[in-house]
Amino acid sequence: MVTASPAPVASPVLGFDASAHSVDDPxxxxxxVNKARPMVPQDYEPADLETVEGAxxxxxxxxxxxxxxGLRDAARAADADxxxxxxxxxxxLQGSLYTTYVERSGQVRADRYSARPGFSEHQTGLSVDVHAGGCDLQSCFAVTPAGRFLAEHAWEHGFIVRYPEGKEDVTGYIFEPWHLRYVGTELAAEMRARGVATLEEFFGLDPAPDYS
Ligand SMILES: [Zn+2]
Known part of the structure; x- marks a missing residue:
């Protein structure tokens, strides 16, 4: 019997190992983490949380x-703090935020920009929201010097813009140019080199437009 094996995907980053880290381990x-992949365990809290310099x-x-x-130093040097x-x-905290947003926008709209408790990437301790130029959690952030800088250079420091424009059907969230996710420089560089914008697409995971 002949078994077909998948064609190897060419890796633009020398030595990139797509199995170096788990996509399941919190x-x-x-x-x-997305609308189809909740935090496991639900009360997960990272053991190595640190206060961010300057915040x-x-x-x-x-x-x-x-x-x-490091990313912020680079942004400052480029006048894009x-x-x-x-x-x-x-x-x-995610639960109380989500409740506030549902009261403000209704559940259907709130689900497009805020995660239900236990489904937020912020619970991983790897995500951060940033702001500049009076654009806080608003799409106008994308066209501030900081927003432009991050879109172009965040990957060099191991971050991706996790909810890119035009990918709501994959990530479940509207374009959030302010929401950065740390994935490490190897993966960020590999995604950049391959032109793959979302973690779901990169790892071949199901799209997560909605809760199941
Ligand atoms: Zn966020």
């Missing part, structure tokens, strides 16, 4: 916090 820098209320996992400091708002959010 402690993995490649964990994929007393923002906590990220140590590796992501260090990378963000930004400030940080939320990094890690626990399940309870």
């Amino acid at each position: 402690d993995s820098i490649w964990v994929v 007393s209320g923002t906590r990220l996992r140590a590796e992501a916090a260090a990378a963000l400091a 930004f400030a940080m708002s939320t990094g890690f959010r626990d399940r309870d």
Whole structure:
């Protein structure tokens, strides 16, 4: 019997290993959380949270916090500085935020920009929302110097813009130019080189436009 094996995908980044980290383990820098992939366990909290330099209320996992400091230095040097708002959010905080958004926008609209508790990438400690130029959680951030800089250079520091434009049917979220996700420089560079914008598409995971 002849078994067909999948054609190897050419890797533009020398030595890139797509199985180097888990997409399921909540402690993995490649964990994929979306509307079809809740946090497991639901009360997950990273053990290595650190306060982000220059933002007393923002906590990220140590590796992501260090990378963000480097990214921000680079942005400053390019006259594209930004400030940080939320990094890690626990399940309870996400729950109260989501409730507020549902009251404000109704559930259908709220689900397009806010995660239900236990489904937020912010709970991984690898995601951070940034703002600049008076654009806080607004699409206008994309055209600020900071927004343009991040779209072009975040990958160099291991971050991706996790909810890109035109990918709501894959990620389940509207374009969020302010929401950065740390994945490490190897994966960020590989995604950039292959021109793959979402984690779902990169890892061949099901699209997650809605909760099941
Ligand atoms: Zn966010």
